[in-house]
Amino acid sequence: MSKRHVTAIVNGDPVEFLCTPEQTLLDVLRDELDLTGSKECCSSGDCGACSVTLDGRLVCSCLVLGAEVEGKRIETIEGVAKGDELHPLQQKFLDHAALQCGICTPGILVAAKALLERNPDPSETEVRFWLAGNLCRCTGYDKIVRAVLDAAAEMRGS
Amino acid sequence: MATNPIDVERARSKQLRWVGTRGPRPDGIDKVTGRARYGADFNLPGMLVGRVLRSPHAHARIRSIDISKATALPGVKAIVTRDDFKDMPSEFVPAGEMMVNYRDIVRNVMAREKALYEGHAVAAVAATSPSIAREALRLIKVDYEVLPHVITAAEAMRPDAPLLHEDMITMGVEPAPTKASNVAKRVEFKTGDVKAGFAKADVIVERSFTTKPVHQGYLEPHACLANVNEAGQAELWCTTQGHFVVRSHCAKLLEMELSQIRVVATEIGGGFGGKTVVYLEPVALALSRKSKRPVKMVMSRDEVFKASGPTSGAHMTIKIGARKDGTITAGEAELAYEAGAFQGSPIQPGCMCAFAPYELENAHVVGYDVVSNRPKVAAYRAPGAPISEYAVEAVIDEIAQKLGLDPIEMRLKNAAKAGTRALYGPKFGPIGLVETLEAAKKHPHYSTPLGPNQGRGVASGFWFNIGGESCATINVNEDGSVTLMIGTPDIGGSRASMALMAAETLGIDVSHVRTLIVDTDSIGYTFLTGGSRVTFATGMATVDAAKDAIRQLCARAAKLWEVPEDQVVWDNGFAKRTGENAANVAPMSLAELAAKAGKTGGPISGHAEINAQGAGPTFGTHVVDVEVDEATGRVDIKRYTVIQDAGKAVHPGYVEGQYQGGAAQGVGWALNEEYVYGADGRLQNAGFLDYRMPVTSDLPMIDTVIVEVPNPAHPYGVRGVGETPIVPPMAAIANAVSRAIGSRMFELPMSPPKVLKAVQARKANGG
Numbered sequence: 001m002s003k004r005h006v007t008a009i010v011n012g013d014p015v016e017f018l019c020t021p022e023q024t025l026l027d028v029l030r031d032e033l034d035l036t037g038s039k040e041c042c043s044s045g046d047c048g049a050c051s052v053t054l055d056g057r058l059v060c061s062c063l064v065l066g067a068e069v070e071g072k073r074i075e076t077i078e079g080v081a082k083g084d085e086l087h088p089l090q091q092k093f094l095d096h097a098a099l100q101c102g103i104c105t106p107g108i109l110v111a112a113k114a115l116l117e118r119n120p121d122p123s124e125t126e127v128r129f130w131l132a133g134n135l136c137r138c139t140g141y142d143k144i145v146r147a148v149l150d151a152a153a154e155m156r157g158s
Numbered sequence: 159m160a161t162n163p164i165d166v167e168r169a170r171s172k173q174l175r176w177v178g179t180r181g182p183r184p185d186g187i188d189k190v191t192g193r194a195r196y197g198a199d200f201n202l203p204g205m206l207v208g209r210v211l212r213s214p215h216a217h218a219r220i221r222s223i224d225i226s227k228a229t230a231l232p233g234v235k236a237i238v239t240r241d242d243f244k245d246m247p248s249e250f251v252p253a254g255e256m257m258v259n260y261r262d263i264v265r266n267v268m269a270r271e272k273a274l275y276e277g278h279a280v281a282a283v284a285a286t287s288p289s290i291a292r293e294a295l296r297l298i299k300v301d302y303e304v305l306p307h308v309i310t311a312a313e314a315m316r317p318d319a320p321l322l323h324e325d326m327i328t329m330g331v332e333p334a335p336t337k338a339s340n341v342a343k344r345v346e347f348k349t350g351d352v353k354a355g356f357a358k359a360d361v362i363v364e365r366s367f368t369t370k371p372v373h374q375g376y377l378e379p380h381a382c383l384a385n386v387n388e389a390g391q392a393e394l395w396c397t398t399q400g401h402f403v404v405r406s407h408c409a410k411l412l413e414m415e416l417s418q419i420r421v422v423a424t425e426i427g428g429g430f431g432g433k434t435v436v437y438l439e440p441v442a443l444a445l446s447r448k449s450k451r452p453v454k455m456v457m458s459r460d461e462v463f464k465a466s467g468p469t470s471g472a473h474m475t476i477k478i479g480a481r482k483d484g485t486i487t488a489g490e491a492e493l494a495y496e497a498g499a500f501q502g503s504p505i506q507p508g509c510m511c512a513f514a515p516y517e518l519e520n521a522h523v524v525g526y527d528v529v530s531n532r533p534k535v536a537a538y539r540a541p542g543a544p545i546s547e548y549a550v551e552a553v554i555d556e557i558a559q560k561l562g563l564d565p566i567e568m569r570l571k572n573a574a575k576a577g578t579r580a581l582y583g584p585k586f587g588p589i590g591l592v593e594t595l596e597a598a599k600k601h602p603h604y605s606t607p608l609g610p611n612q613g614r615g616v617a618s619g620f621w622f623n624i625g626g627e628s629c630a631t632i633n634v635n636e637d638g639s640v641t642l643m644i645g646t647p648d649i650g651g652s653r654a655s656m657a658l659m660a661a662e663t664l665g666i667d668v669s670h671v672r673t674l675i676v677d678t679d680s681i682g683y684t685f686l687t688g689g690s691r692v693t694f695a696t697g698m699a700t701v702d703a704a705k706d707a708i709r710q711l712c713a714r715a716a717k718l719w720e721v722p723e724d725q726v727v728w729d730n731g732f733a734k735r736t737g738e739n740a741a742n743v744a745p746m747s748l749a750e751l752a753a754k755a756g757k758t759g760g761p762i763s764g765h766a767e768i769n770a771q772g773a774g775p776t777f778g779t780h781v782v783d784v785e786v787d788e789a790t791g792r793v794d795i796k797r798y799t800v801i802q803d804a805g806k807a808v809h810p811g812y813v814e815g816q817y818q819g820g821a822a823q824g825v826g827w828a829l830n831e832e833y834v835y836g837a838d839g840r841l842q843n844a845g846f847l848d849y850r851m852p853v854t855s856d857l858p859m860i861d862t863v864i865v866e867v868p869n870p871a872h873p874y875g876v877r878g879v880g881e882t883p884i885v886p887p888m889a890a891i892a893n894a895v896s897r898a899i900g901s902r903m904f905e906l907p908m909s910p911p912k913v914l915k916a917v918q919a920r921k922a923n924g925g
Contacts, residue, residue: 020289022289030198030199035192036192036195036198036199037191037192037193038192039196039198039377039378039427040198040379040456041377041378041379041427041459042459042845042846043458043459044459044845044846044847046845046846046847047377047846049377076192077191077192078191078192080191080192081190081191086187086190086191090190090191093190094182094183094186094187094190096811097180097183097651097809097811097812097814097815099186099189099190100428100649100650100651100812100815100816100819101376101377101378101425101426101427101428101429101649101650102185102189102190102194102425102427103196103376103377103378103425103427103428104377104427105189105190106190106192109190124859125855127854128854128855128857129854129855131853131854131855132853132854132855133853134853134854135377135846135851135853136377136854137374137375137376137377137428137430137819137823137851138428138650138815138819139815139818139819139822140815140818140819140820140821140822140823140852140857140860141818141822141852141854141857142818142857142859142860143811143814143815143818144854145854145859146859
């Protein structure tokens with residue numbers, strides 16, 4: 001199978017890569033672009049650990065083909081902090097001890113950021129349903145939900 | 159991250175500056191930015207892709223394996239089968255909280271005579287690309303003779319059941335049986351006279367329970383990268399709870415010297431006991447040894463479910479007698495745990511824990527370890543305990559209900575305390591069960607009125623906790639910062655706790671402590687992360703290493719002051735003179751002494767190599783409110799409170815996290831999770847869509863209360879906290895559901911169809 005040439009914008013930077021027709025966007029991010037922050041835990045879109053945004057839309061990158069992203073804008077966990085500044089969500093996750101093993105954390109942060117961009121003042125229920133596609137086996141979600149609500153409050157205040 | 163000033167103040171009032179605060183997490187930034195590297199995040203130049211061929215059959219004799227076509231495929235660099243692993247004699251060695259047998263491990267890693275479960279590894283290939291590896295697997299021809307299979311313990315224990323191991327004679331039975339069976343072992347614990355005990359009872363309840371195998375459900379699949387050179391020297395990066403244990407197993411299976419294998423524990427994406435054994439690691443090393451190329455192997459989620467260890471399903475009968483005032487007069491339990499394809503279910507701890515929260519004069523517990531055609535079980539958080547304690551706690555609740563007693567009062571009446579002799583032998587030291595029950599009774603949750611179709615359940619739980627071998631090295635750097643090196647993989651924030659304990663002991667700011675998990679060549683043998691041992695045992699090693707560094711720092715100060723060493727004391731980060739003229743001598747800080755170390759005798763490095771003893775057991779009590787939808791059988795968790803003894807919470811945030819996480823896993827075990835098999839013996843729900851773990855919208859906030867009854871064996875009073883939280887949830891939820899629907903449930907999971915059936919049966923009976 002011949003490889004396809006694709007150009008896209010990842011975390012604001014232009015990238016180009018070659019990918020086989022079967023490679024997913026997650027494969028491309030991890031294996032071709034060395035962006036291993038997005039995690040592969042199910043390959044079926046059930047766990048959310050590979051969450052990225054594609055032209056602003058939250059997707060599981062394991063369910064998108066690499067060849068599909070021609071000309072698109074992709075945001076991954078590696079682009080969430082800006083320079084020395086952690087995103088408020090990242091800081092609140094640390095403050096609230098909202099991660100244990102941390103493997104789900106990149107996907108949850110990307111998903112939560114997408115939520116707050118749409119809804120700066122979500123209720124607890126809205127946070128819980130928005131993040132229902134992101135599995136976490138360690139925390140029981142309590143501290144995650146609190147961290148997201150606290151980050152939202154801080155972002156509204158600033 | 160700024161340390162919460164309120165917590166610092168709170169801890170200070172108890173004369174502790176760092177222990178008990180929510181200090182920064184050394185690995186935190188890397189984990190919120192995607193930098194942290196887990197098992198699948200390591201690559202090497204020239205790396206091959208390793209893939210495993212797995213049995214499609216639940217039970218089959220392997221007549222032959224033909225790899226000739228696959229070997230000839232361009233891009234295939236190595237293939238291994240049973241022929242590449244030496245057979246091992248039957249020999250039991252401890253691994254985590256379970257015993258392992260190398261005869262079985264070598265067969266689990268690569269099937270020999272038979273494939274014993276769907277997903278059992280039969281061959282593995284290393285190739286230059288994933289597609290070539292896939293094609294090579296397709297070209298391997300395995301000639302199977304399919305055999306009849308058994309899935310549940312009940313089926314496996316029938317006299318005419320197909321045998322997994324034709325030579326398995328039940329251990330622990332006198333005289334030894336002459337006929338082989340699927341029962342590997344019988345264990346028994348006995349105290350007093352149960353017959354006399356039941357004769358004194360006003361009420362006796364006897365019930366049978368069934369639980370299903372559930373998977374630990376760590377999100378990160380097993381993954382490793384192996385690199386073996388021509389001299390046979392090996393490097394292995396892997397996601398594991400214990401890289402020293404991985405090294406031992408791999409060395410044994412591959413007949414290598416321990417010194418020839420360096421294992422690096424990557425960041426670990428959850429384990430819960432399931433990453434205490436080896437699956438891919440020896441295979442990747444074997445492939446790399448054969449191909450002389452680095453080999454990377456990563457399981458798919460389907461493989462994780464089918465080929466890595468869930469915990470046991472079980473059949474249990476529990477009989478408890480009590481007087482009208484709630485005093486338990488006797489307890490009896492018969493437990494059969496499914497081990498999977500090889501012996502070694504957690505039946506022993508299951509038996510030992512069953513009645514552990516209570517002071518019982520008369521008790522008798524018998525357990526059976528039963529093999530069947532499922533993946534070999536692995537440890538899962540307090541292995542064995544959640545199963546037997548679920549059944550016992552449900553019967554206690556039923557008795558309390560029958561006697562019209564408050565379930566907490568009933569437990570208080572019988573609760574184990576310091577001095578109680580446990581059924582399995584030892585007398586408890588200071589323990590916190592009564593304190594958790596009292597805290598539960600006083601908690602506002604317990605007195606909040608319930609709504610329609612709601613029920614409140616209570617259950618307590620126990621876990622032993624362990625100590626064991628741990629090492630720590632504290633390098634005092636020239637600038638006064640310190641590097642703490644330990645060998646227990648950090649699975650939930652333990653680096654933060656170690657840094658707090660090191661800073662506390664040394665008397666320096668925690669920001670100057672960097673904690674690292676180092677490889678097997680950088681520190682002495684350290685047992686795995688499990689048994690709730692890390693904060694206790696590695697914590698003790700850390701404190702000892704800090705004290706060793708302090709001894710050296712004091713000696714250097716004595717040298718500089720030209721006084722005997724006994725005239726120098728360490729006080730909160732400073733060496734101070736004692737004796738005459740002491741007031742005129744300015745104390746010297748750790749940083750000052752560190753800067754002068756080169757001139758006073760050389761670098762300063764504190765060490766501890768210990769086998770920690772005296773892990774204090776942990777008890778917890780959970781209170782849960784559920785609401786049952788009587789039209790669908792769906793159970794909603796409305797409110798959940800975890801109350802547990804921590805001895806001393808070094809980092810309360812991560813202690814709460816353990817409580818909440820254990821409770822959430824328990825909710826899954828109680829309500830949804832199970833291995834579902836077809837008549838063909840194949841797993842039908844090997845994915846996260848059908849193996850339904852709790853998601854955010856399934857749960858409420860989970861309240862926590864940290865009770866602190868210090869463990870006298872630990873310098874800061876620490877007990878392990880990680881495992882006990884998964885013990886009470888199944889019974890607490892079962893008790894809540896039973897009270898909500900007015901009918902007792904005896905089977906896990908209490909999935910909607912089963913709850914609906916119970917509701918309909920109650921209605922049919924005029925309830």
